[in-house]
Amino acid sequence: MSTQQDNPDSGSSSGSGYCLYDLLFSETPAPNASWNPRTEQRKAAGPQKRLETFSRQLSNKHCADCGSPDPKWVSLTLGVFICIKCSGVHRSLGVHISKVLSMKLDEWSDEQVDCMINLGGNSIANDKYEACIPDNIRKPRPDSSIEERADFIRRKYELQQFMECNESLLCPYTPNMGSSSSLHCSSEHYSNHDKKPLEKQSTKHHRIGHAFRNSWGRKDVEHKSTKKINSLAGMVEFVGLIKVNVVKGTNLAVRDVMTSDPYVILALGHQSVKTRVIKNNLNPVWNESLMLSIPEQIPPLKVIVYDKDTFSTDDFMGEAEIDIQPLLTAARACEKSEISDETMQLGKWVANKENTLEKDGIISLVDGRVKQEISVRLQRVERGVLEIELECVALSQ
Numbered sequence: 038m039s040t041q042q043d044n045p046d047s048g049s050s051s052g053s054g055y056c057l058y059d060l061l062f063s064e065t066p067a068p069n070a071s072w073n074p075r076t077e078q079r080k081a082a083g084p085q086k087r088l089e090t091f092s093r094q095l096s097n098k099h100c101a102d103c104g105s106p107d108p109k110w111v112s113l114t115l116g117v118f119i120c121i122k123c124s125g126v127h128r129s130l131g132v133h134i135s136k137v138l139s140m141k142l143d144e145w146s147d148e149q150v151d152c153m154i155n156l157g158g159n160s161i162a163n164d165k166y167e168a169c170i171p172d173n174i175r176k177p178r179p180d181s182s183i184e185e186r187a188d189f190i191r192r193k194y195e196l197q198q199f200m201e202c203n204e205s206l207l208c209p210y211t212p213n214m215g216s217s218s219s220l221h222c223s224s225e226h227y228s229n230h231d232k233k234p235l236e237k238q239s240t241k242h243h244r245i246g247h248a249f250r251n252s253w254g255r256k257d258v259e260h261k262s263t264k265k266i267n268s269l270a271g272m273v274e275f276v277g278l279i280k281v282n283v284v285k286g287t288n289l290a291v292r293d294v295m296t297s298d299p300y301v302i303l304a305l306g307h308q309s310v311k312t313r314v315i316k317n318n319l320n321p322v323w324n325e326s327l328m329l330s331i332p333e334q335i336p337p338l339k340v341i342v343y344d345k346d347t348f349s350t351d352d353f354m355g356e357a358e359i360d361i362q363p364l365l366t367a368a369r370a371c372e373k374s375e376i377s378d379e380t381m382q383l384g385k386w387v388a389n390k391e392n393t394l395e396k397d398g399i400i401s402l403v404d405g406r407v408k409q410e411i412s413v414r415l416q417r418v419e420r421g422v423l424e425i426e427l428e429c430v431a432l433s434q
């Protein structure tokens with residue numbers, strides 16, 4: 038499985054590194070391959086194993102952002118090992134800044150592990166992104182609040198305020214001004230003294246804004262309000278994770294001449310992720326798993342299908358709302374009761390005329406995992422059924 042999204046930006050920074058690694062340690066037999074220990078090592082160990090070995094390097098044993106021990110998450114884009122709490126903030130920045138994967142729950146390819154290894158891990162990334170942290174900014178600790186964590190992570194990676202090359206952009210005021218004044222100072226700095234970072238910012242927010250417009254069908258979202266939404270996104274405390282496997286669509290609506298190029302957007306609170314586009318298919322099979330953090334105030338999971346158009350705005354192909362609360366309640370109950378090996382039905386969301394279910398959404402425990410299969414009739418569209426599988430992921434993973 039993979040939690041990857043079609044995003045042209047993600048991973049681009051690591052592209053060249055990967056190529057170099059591949060040239061050096063390609064699987065293709067080379068005259069010296071037989072005695073190259075790294076080639077042998079790579080052949081013997083699967084990607085997951087190689088990632089685990091890499092994670093055992095000293096600097097990777099603690100979260101790159103807050104120092105929590107034994108981080109189980111990774112930002113593939115930034116090449117850092119991070120803890121579950123920081124991973125929630127990373128995810129809310131958007132995949133174009135930080136693409137978050139789980140070391141254990143995601144299936145890793147050799148290329149992705151190469152990418153991580155080439156980026157160098159926590160120490161290299163922190164040398165870059167924390168090259169010059171001003172004295173008035175404090176790095177979060179494992180017990181830091183979500184606000185402190187979110188503020189630091191956004192400054193570090195999104196605004197890149199601590200990078201050496203951005204030294205001139207740093208707050209010119211002397212330290213000892215307290216964090217609130219530094220916040221004020223940096224925002225003033227961005228808007229008054231230097232237009233460049235602001236422009237750079239707008240593009241980023243605009244892109245996120247576009248995703249939001251797509252997800253919610255709101256065409257009138259102002260740049261300003263999008264920015265506000267986004268700035269709040271990192272402030273949410275996450276209570277868990279949900280893995281959504283978008284299985285397939287059946288009898289979807291025609292949006293091009295004869296067919297459609299469908300893709301699915303999943304949105305939960307301020308986060309949204311999307312599947313790949315499947316061309317010319319009204320019965321597409323994605324089988325694509327995407328991960329979302331569950332905010333404390335649990336919103337419904339929104340599922341929106343679009344038809345990809347190259348030269349015009351993507352066409353709407355229906356939507357559905359799924360209540361994930363019953364699944365979460367079942368998962369919590371299971372965690373407490375410590376049943377793990379059995380397979381059993383835990384409950385169901387019964388299909389009826391009032392709701393949008395095609396058949397009952399059964400919640401079951403399979404190999405210690407709490408899952409729900411859902412087959413939903415798409416709304417605000419003439420036809421189409423979407424099948425998805427939900428799985429709750431314990432925060433301790």
Ligand SMILES: [Zn+2]
Nearest residue numbers: 100103120123
């Ligand atoms: Zn952390």
